Structures are given as C-alpha cells and as structure tokens.
Amino acid sequence: xxxxxxLSTSPHLHSGDTVERNMHTVILALMPALIVSFxxxxxxxxxxxxTSVCSCVLFEWLITKxxxxxxxxxxxxxxxxxTGILLAFNLPANIPLYMIVIGSLVAIGIGKMVFGGLGNxxxxxxxxxxxxxxxxxxxxxxxxxxxxxxLAYTDATTCATPLNLIGQIAxxxxxxxxxxxxxxxxxxxxxxxxxxxxxxxxxxxGFAILLWRKVITWHIPVSILLTVAVLTGIMHLVNPELYVNxxxxxxxxxxMLGACFMATDYVTSPMTDKGMIWFGIGIGFxxxxxxxxxxxxxxxxxxxxxxxxxxxxxxxxxxxxxFGETAK
Amino acid sequence: MLKTFKIGGVHPDDNKLTxxxxxxxxxxxxxxxxxxxxxxxxxAVPCVQKGDMVKVGTLIAAAGGFVSxxxxxxxxxxxxxxxxxxDASGYRKPAIFIDVDGDEWEESIDRxxxxxxxxQLAPQEIxxxxxxxxxxxxGGACFPTHVKMMPPKDCKIxxxxxxxxxxxxxxxxxxxxxxxxxxxxxxxxxxxxRALDISKAYIGIEANKRDAxxxxxxxxxxxxGVGIVPLKMKYPQGGEKQLIDAVVxxxxxxxxxxxxxxGAIVQNVGTVFxxxxxxxxxxxxxxxxxxxxxxSVKKPCNLVVRMGTPISQLIDYAGGMPEDTGKLISGGPMMxxxxxxxxxxxxxxxxxxxMLPREDAERAEERSCIRCxxxxxxxxxxxxxxxxxxxxEQGDWERAEKEDIxxxxxxxxxxxxxxxxxxxxxxxxxxxxTVGGIIRSRNAKK
Numbered sequence: 001x002x003x004x005x006x007l008s009t010s011p012h013l014h015s016g017d018t019v020e021r022n023m024h025t026v027i028l029a030l031m032p033a034l035i036v037s038f039x040x041x042x043x044x045x046x047x048x049x050x051t052s053v054c055s056c057v058l059f060e061w062l063i064t065k066x067x068x069x070x071x072x073x074x075x076x077x078x079x080x081x082x083t084g085i086l087l088a089f090n091l092p093a094n095i096p097l098y099m100i101v102i103g104s105l106v107a108i109g110i111g112k113m114v115f116g117g118l119g120n121x122x123x124x125x126x127x128x129x130x131x132x133x134x135x136x137x138x139x140x141x142x143x144x145x146x147x148x149x150x151l152a153y154t155d156a157t158t159c160a161t162p163l164n165l166i167g168q169i170a171x172x173x174x175x176x177x178x179x180x181x182x183x184x185x186x187x188x189x190x191x192x193x194x195x196x197x198x199x200x201x202x203x204x205x206g207f208a209i210l211l212w213r214k215v216i217t218w219h220i221p222v223s224i225l226l227t228v229a230v231l232t233g234i235m236h237l238v239n240p241e242l243y244v245n246x247x248x249x250x251x252x253x254x255x256m257l258g259a260c261f262m263a264t265d266y267v268t269s270p271m272t273d274k275g276m277i278w279f280g281i282g283i284g285f286x287x288x289x290x291x292x293x294x295x296x297x298x299x300x301x302x303x304x305x306x307x308x309x310x311x312x313x314x315x316x317x318x319x320x321x322x323f324g325e326t327a328k
Numbered sequence: 329m330l331k332t333f334k335i336g337g338v339h340p341d342d343n344k345l346t347x348x349x350x351x352x353x354x355x356x357x358x359x360x361x362x363x364x365x366x367x368x369x370x371x372a373v374p375c376v377q378k379g380d381m382v383k384v385g386t387l388i389a390a391a392g393g394f395v396s397x398x399x400x401x402x403x404x405x406x407x408x409x410x411x412x413x414x415d416a417s418g419y420r421k422p423a424i425f426i427d428v429d430g431d432e433w434e435e436s437i438d439r440x441x442x443x444x445x446x447x448q449l450a451p452q453e454i455x456x457x458x459x460x461x462x463x464x465x466x467g468g469a470c471f472p473t474h475v476k477m478m479p480p481k482d483c484k485i486x487x488x489x490x491x492x493x494x495x496x497x498x499x500x501x502x503x504x505x506x507x508x509x510x511x512x513x514x515x516x517x518x519x520x521x522r523a524l525d526i527s528k529a530y531i532g533i534e535a536n537k538r539d540a541x542x543x544x545x546x547x548x549x550x551x552x553g554v555g556i557v558p559l560k561m562k563y564p565q566g567g568e569k570q571l572i573d574a575v576v577x578x579x580x581x582x583x584x585x586x587x588x589x590x591g592a593i594v595q596n597v598g599t600v601f602x603x604x605x606x607x608x609x610x611x612x613x614x615x616x617x618x619x620x621x622x623x624s625v626k627k628p629c630n631l632v633v634r635m636g637t638p639i640s641q642l643i644d645y646a647g648g649m650p651e652d653t654g655k656l657i658s659g660g661p662m663m664x665x666x667x668x669x670x671x672x673x674x675x676x677x678x679x680x681x682x683m684l685p686r687e688d689a690e691r692a693e694e695r696s697c698i699r700c701x702x703x704x705x706x707x708x709x710x711x712x713x714x715x716x717x718x719x720x721e722q723g724d725w726e727r728a729e730k731e732d733i734x735x736x737x738x739x740x741x742x743x744x745x746x747x748x749x750x751x752x753x754x755x756x757x758x759x760x761x762t763v764g765g766i767i768r769s770r771n772a773k774k
Contacts, residue, residue: 007418007653007668009754011740013340013497013661013688017702017747019695077695119696119748217705271701271712321522322710322732323569324581325336 007055007288013151019118022266023078023214029206030261036189036199037093040195042150044093045195051097052082055104079118083107086126089196089257090301091133094156099137103129106255123308124268128224134301142297144192161192162252163297168243170292180244186251193253196261207260216264219276220283224259225282235292243292254300255287262300268308275311275318282307330560333570336708337562340662340739342536343497345621345628351504353632354618354645356428360403360636362388363415363423366675367464368471369395374424380407384435384634385612387422391459397676398462399471399577402614402634405429416658416665416672423673426636437611443511444608447519454523454607461606462613466499466598467491467566468659473599476687477523479588486591488520488529488573490600493559493566495534499680501617502597504630506533506540513546513597514551516604520595527553529599532575534561538541563662564739568594570708582735598679605675618642620676622683624650633674639681640670654686662740695748703742703752710733713752720759729763736760 037045060080066072074080089105091100107129115121134141145156160168160179168176181191181255189199196203210216228249235243249255254262263269270279283303290299365371372389382388383399389399405428412420433439448459452652459474479485490513494502506513518530533541535558544556557575562571568587569580571594578590587594587694593604598616605611614635627649633642639658643649649670650654657664658672659679703713711732719728736756 005653005666005668006686007666008655008689008691009666009757010664011662011753012655012657012664012666012682012684012737013744014692014749015338015745017338017745018692018749019698019747022698022700022747042461117696119698266698266700269699271699271704271714273705319713320707320710321335322582322706322735323573323708324579324585324735325710 019077020024022215023082025142025215026082026261027078027085029209030082030089032202032205033089033196033199033257034085036202037195038264039051040147040198041093041145041195042152044145044153044156047153048091048093048095048195049085049088051090051100052104054090055101056108056265057081059105059108060113063109064117068113074117075120075226080108083112083125086196086262087129090126090194090254090275091131092141092144093195094143094154094158095140096154099133102136103133106132117269121267121309123130123305124262124265127262127305129198131301131305144194146192147190149231154229154252157194159177161297162186162248163287163291166244166248166252166291169244172242174241180248183247183251183274186248191252197206197254197257200256203260210260210264217273217276219273220280220312221259223277224263224279224284224287225255227281228255228288230287231288249288249291253291253298258283258300258304263304263307270311270314270318272318272320274320275314278318279307279314282310330558331574332560332562333573333708335564335710336706336741337564337570338706338745339561340497340563340744342561343623344500344503344536345498345623347503349500349504349628349630349652351630351632353510354546354634354637354642354699356403356431356634357641358428359408359638360401360426360428360634361413361423362399362401362636363413363421363639363673364389364399365421365673366470367397368469369397371394372399373423376407376424378407378409378420381405382407382426383432383434384614385437387440391472395472395475397464398460398612400462400612400614401426402636403428404432413768414668414672415675416667416678417667438609442508443515445494445515445598447515447522447607449607449750450630451523451525454519457607457610458603460759461602461611463599463606463689464613464676465596466602466616466676466679468595468677468679470665473595473603475689476593477520483588484591485524485526485588485593486527486528487576488517488524489571489592489599490517490529490531491566491568491571491594491734492533492537492540492597493571494532494537495561495563495566496662496664496680498621498682499619499660500630501619501679503537504539505597505601505617506537507543509601510543510547512604513600514554515608516600517554518551519603519607520600521553524593530557530575531553531555532557532559532565532571534559534565536561550668550769562674564737564741565709567708567737569737582732613676616674616676618678619680620646620683621680622653624652624685625683626650635676637674637676638670639667639672639674642674642681643670643683649683649764650685652687653683654689655684657684660769662744663738691751692749694750697748697750700747701770702745702747706741706745708739708741709737711736713756716759717750717752717755720755722767725759725763725766728759729767733760733763734767
C-alpha cells in the first residue's frame with residue numbers, strides 16, 4: 001500500500017537545478033585561470049589561493065555557527081569557496097599570509113554575512129575584501145611579482161604591470177611603450193599582475209564553460225568588454241601617442257576576470273537582460289574613467305562595487321516587457 | 329526554423345512514455361459519478377431524481393446559466409443518489425451518482441464508426457448542437473465551448489487556432505487523438521470555421537509529434553484554408569496566449585482582453601473532436617481519452633474512458649499504483665492537480681492521471697533567493713516571479729497589482745527553474761488571489 005500522498009500544488013516537477021550546481025560550475029570555470037597562474041607565478045599563486053579559500057570557508061563556518069547561531073550551515077553551497085578563489089585572484093602572488101586572512105575576514109564577514117549570508121549581500125564580497133586590502137596595505141597590494149619565479153613567494157622580485165605602463169604612457173612617458181608586452185603575451189597571460197587576471201585566454205575558457213552550462217548569460221561580460229573597447233578605441237583614434245590600442249585594455253588588469261566572474265555574480269547583478277546590459281555599460285565606462293583619470297592604475301574593482309550599489313535601482317528601471325504590453 | 333512563442337519558457341524532458349500506445353477502451357465502471365461543476369461557470373442543475381433510469385447520452389443536469397454546460401450520463405442504469413463527492417480541487421462538490429446496468433444508448437446518437445464529412449447546418453444550429461452536447465474546453469480549462477464560439481460583437485475573428493501542442497510532459501491524449509482520428513479532427517475544424525464564418529485555420533503541433541504532423545499534412549489538402557504549423561518544443565506553448573503568439577505572432581493584451589480581441593479563437597484538438605461528434609453524430613460529450621502514466625507505472629496507457637469512471641479503475645488497468653508513488657496527479661506534471669486519493673471521478677477536463685515517484689514528488693529544501701534571475705528569463709508573461717513572491721511574503725498587494733501580477737498564467741516555469749527551490753508559484757497564487765479579491769471589491773463599489 002502506498003504511503004500518504006503528497007498534496008503540494010503545481011508545478012510537480014523541477015528542472016533539477018540547484019544552488020550547488022551553479023556554484024560548483026563557477027569553481028570549475030575558474031580552474032583554467034588557476035592553472036595558468038600556477039604556470040606563470042609558481043608556488044605563490046597556490047599558497048595565496050589555498051589560504052584565501054580556507055580562511056573564507058572557516059570564517060563563514062565560524063560566523064554561521066557561533067555568531068548567527070544558525071543550525072543550518074551553508075559552507076557546502078560553494079559560495080564561500082568562490083569568494084575565496086576570487087579574492088585570491090585579485091591579489092599579487094607574493095602577498096603575505098596574514099594579509100590574506102584579514103582580507104578574507106572582511107570579505108566574508110563584512111561583505112556577506114552581516115547582511116544575512118548568500119543572497120542578501122549588496123556588494124561582491126571578494127571585491128569588498130580586495131578593496132579593503134588595497135587601502136590597508138597599499139604597498140604590498142600594488143607590487144606584483146615578475147613572472148616565472150616558480151619557487152619564490154613573498155621574496156619574489158617585483159616589476160611594473162602592463163596597466164602601470166599604460167598609465168605612464170597616458171601620462172606622457174612614451175618610453176614606457178617599449179616595455180609594454182605584446183598583446184599576444186597579455187592574452188595568454190605571460191605578464192605581471194594579480195593571480196587570476198593574467199590570462200585572458202584562460203578566463204575566456206571559463207566564460208565559455210559558464211555559458212555552456214547556462215550558469216550566466218552573455219549580457220554582462222559582453223556589454224562590459226564592448227564598452228571598454230569602444231571607449232578606449234575612440235581615445236586611441238584621437239591620440240595614439242597617449243592612449244594605447246584597445247586590445248591592451250581588454251587583455252590587461254582585472255577587466256576580463258571582472259567581466260566574466262565578478263560582475264556576473266548572481267547576487268549583486270541585475271535580474272533582467274536589459275538591466276544587465278546597462279550594468280555592464282556602467283562598469284565599462286567607470287573602468288575606463290578610473291584607468292585613465294583616476295589615481296589607481298586599475299578601476300575594475302571600484303567600477304563593479306559602484307555599479308553593485310545601484311543594482312536595486314536598475315532592477316526598478318529595467319523591467320522585462322510584459323506579454324501583450326503595448327509600447328508606452 | 330520552427331515557430332515558437334517569443335518570451336520565456338522552459339524545456340522539461342517530454343517523457344511521453346505512451347506516445348505509441350494505441351488507445352484502449354476502458355471497462356465500464358460499476359458506479360459513475362458526475363460532479364455538477366466540471367466546467368468554468370455556474371454548476372449544472374440536476375434534471376433527474378433518485379431512482380430515474382437513464383441511458384448513455386441522457387441529459388442528467390442542464391446548464392445553470394449562460395456560462396455553464398449540460399452534463400449527460402455516460403452510462404446506462406439507475407440514479408442512485410444526488411450527493412457530494414471530493415473532486416480534483418480537493419473540495420466536496422454536489423454530484424449525481426449512477427449505478428451502471430448494461431450499456432444502452434439514446435437512439436438519437438449515431439454510434440457507427442462512419443465518418444460524416446458533410447455539414448450544411450447554419451452557424452447558429454452548429455453552436456446550438458455544441459451547447460446541447462455539453463462540450464467544454466478539453467485542454468483542462470473546461471470553458472464552455474458554445475460561449476467561446478460566440479465572441480463579442482465588436483471583435484472580428486479571422487482565424488481559428490487548434491491546439492495540438494500538448495506541451496505538458498507525459499500526456500499523450502491529444503497526440504493519440506490526432507493519430508487515430510485525423511479526419512474527424514479536420515472535419516471538426518471545418519465545422520468551426522463554418523460556424524464562425526472564417527476562412528483560415530491553423531493546427532499547431534509541437535515537433536515531438538512528427539507522425540501526427542505528417543499524417544495531418546497528408547490529409548489537409550482536402551480542407552481549404554486549414555494549415556498545419558509545426559512548432560518548436562517549448563513549455564508552456566499550449567497556453568492560449570503563447571500558442572497565438574507562436575502561430576500567428578499576435579500578443580493578446582492583459583485581461584480583460586481575450587484572444588478574440590486579436591482576431592483569434594483557440595480550440596483544443598480534443599474539443600474539436602467533441603464538436604465533430606456533437607454536430608455530425610449527435611453525440612454528447614460522454615467520454616474522453618485519458619493518459620495513465622508515470623515512470624514506475626507497470627503499463628502506462630491511453631484509455632478511452634467514460635466520464636464519471638473513478639480514476640482508481642484506470643490505475644488498476646495500468647497495473648496498479650506503484651509502491652514508490654509519492655504524488656497522484658490529475659493532468660500533467662506542470663499544471664495538473666494533486667489528488668488526495670484515487671476515488672476522484674474522470675471529468676471532462678481530465679487529460680491524464682500521473683503517478684510520480686516519491687523522490688520526484690518531494691520538494692527540496694527552500695533556500696534564500698540568490699538573485700540569479702532564472703525565473704525572470706523563464707517567465708512566458710514577462711513578469712518578475714522573484715519580486716512577486718517577495719511582495720506576497722510582505723503582503724504588498726498594491727505593488728503586486730502594479731507589477732501586473734494578474735496576467736500570470738500559473739504555468740509554473742519560474743518555480744520549476746529556481747535553483748534555490750523557492751515555492752514561487754505558491755506565493756504568486758496567494759498574491760494573485762488576494763489582489764483579485766481586492767480588484768473585485770473595488771469594482772463592486774464603483
């Protein structure tokens with residue numbers, strides 16, 4: 001005899017999608033970039049990434065269990081791991097351990113858990129941690145190791161990143177142009193920079209995985225990249241002496257990482273396709289402004305955080321078109 | 329490129345286990361039960377009394393108003409009682425119980441298998457016959473068909489769209505009907521065209537029913553103005569508004585607008601067949617095809633069932649209810665109704681009986697919304713289900729009305745895609761019901 005029947009209302013079937021499936025796919029999609037960073041920066045990239053992931057997971061566990069006193073723990077959903085990886089990807093491979101731990105605490109504690117955990121945070125947690133570290137440890141956060149010192153960690157020799165050079169060129173130092181690596185080296189990731197941002201190629205491979213598994217749509221990354229390409233392209237056409245070819249911008253700094261993995265964070269990005277495109281245009285615009293006219297060489301983190309703040313407004317402005325709605 | 333509707337939609341596995349299952353005739357029940365309210369509108373009014381003898385096709389309850397439908401006995405025997413029965417809604421409703429004794433039919437009914445293609449009746453006579461036969465929308469909504477056939481005077485109907493989509497997973501009743509009675513369906517279509525004085529009809533069929541598309545295509549040349557439109561598989565294409573959008577590219581505006589406002593009228597293929605039988609064979613709506621199915625069901629099948637037969641009898645025929653059953657559903661898995669037990673009788677809108685294994689039937693634990701926006705992309709009405717659910721939780725009815733909650737068709741796409749397993753449609757239904765009440769009381773005050 002059949003046990004009591006369930007009487008919940010329709011729909012009776014589910015697609016099978018889960019929070020975990022989406023999070024795990026994002027982790028998988030981040031792996032190509034991690035592998036490239038290991039090849040380029042060696043042991044340092046692994047140490048930093050592991051430290052960041054472990055401390056993010058640990059802090060989420062501690063906060064959920066002892067501060068919020070929740071019975072249901074959330075560390076298995078994969079979101080703390082992603083925050084950990086993304087935070088590490090935004091750090092130089094030679095940054096000391098204690099700084100990473102502090103950054104993780106800020107990312108998970110202030111970036112996410114104070115708002116109630118996954119789904120409630122207005123800002124991208126990894127970027128909150130990263131920006132906190134940038135203003136707390138400005139020197140260590142802006143000295144990047146030279147590539148190919150596979151066994152070095154905090155003792156690695158540092159050098160200027162392509163973005164530093166682009167800034168110098170825009171400031172009138174035309175000799176910096178000669179030090180700028182080729183676009184091809186930038187694209188495959190053979191340059192100085194943060195752990196996760198060096199290889200545009202690996203990040204695009206990850207983006208392809210996310211698209212294929214339908215975790216995200218194309219709207220945010222494409223609108224960011226197009227906006228940056230168009231704006232820097234116009235500036236390049238106006239004065240090629242000062243403003244470099246847009247391909248340098250697309251392949252350098254945190255642009256590709258931010259566009260594919262940080263700006264597309266579900267929780268802190270708009271809900272509709274139209275909203276996502278405006279969000280992307282805003283990020284692209286702010287990034288170019290900060291890169292060329294701000295005091296920091298990189299503007300991606302700030303651009304994303306600023307746009308995160310207006311996501312609720314974007315959600316109100318960019319409604320999907322209702323079925324049968326006539327033009328207003 | 330196959331046609332389909334433009335906004336949203338999902339792609340569940342179609343699971344048509346019974347697509348090749350030739351319809352079988354279900355046995356007569358010992359007792360048949362006829363709820364008086366098996367259509368949208370006023371319940372029918374009984375016109376028999378306890379102890380009366382009835383035949384198959386005898387009128388036992390007459391339409392209780394303009395929007396209502398006649399109910400005929402599907403069996404011959406004696407009226408046992410007029411009492412209440414728990415129907416698919418879960419509520420007790422008045423019903424007529426008839427003890428079955430033999431299978432004697434009213435003489436006026438043409439029971440032969442001969443196909444009658446010629447129809448010279450005037451439109452008004454056609455609609456009268458449809459009304460007398462108690463035909464209602466067989467796709468599940470059960471709106472009285474004769475009412476639909478009399479569109480508002482200011483609407484100019486130019487096309488009939490026949491719904492052969494059957495986008496609900498598992499169900500194959502309409503598919504089998506098109507395969508086994510293609511001529512009757514096509515004649516039914518031309519009868520409706522005659523009644524509405526229109527020259528164009530489309531039969532929309534999803535691409536997973538290739539055989540039905542090919543069969544109807546091979547016969548359609550004899551029926552001027554009728555076209556077969558293969559459609560890309562996508563749920564909820566069988567929704568009236570989605571189907572009109574898919575086939576002729578017109579979007580019906582928000583209620584109170586109806587398909588007639590964009591010049592279209594939609595009929596399910598089951599309804600078209602019932603119209604053929606009513607008009608050409610003088611046969612009231614006393615039976616229908618029901619798909620009895622489920623992944624663990626021993627013998628999934630398509631049955632021709634007399635109205636009033638208890639669902640338990642169909643389940644027995646299909647090999648009994650599987651041990652692992654967690655949910656018994658009247659209809660399909662996306663929009664069907666969960667049943668408390670199998671005593672519920674088959675009514676005009678019963679398209680299927682689905683038994684879901686417990687592991688599929690149990691809802692997973694609800695999590696916080698991660699704001700992925702998948703519900704927004706899935707919504708075929710262009711709504712924001714996440715927002716509707718939140719407004720429902722907060723009781724913000726005014727804002728919910730402004731956000732157009734009343735256009736929701738309750739297809740369940742949002743809830744079935746939500747990775748956080750939030751009961752979005754539960755909240756939307758609650759909110760919609762409340763907002764609907766507010767709107768009605770506001771209109772009443774005016």
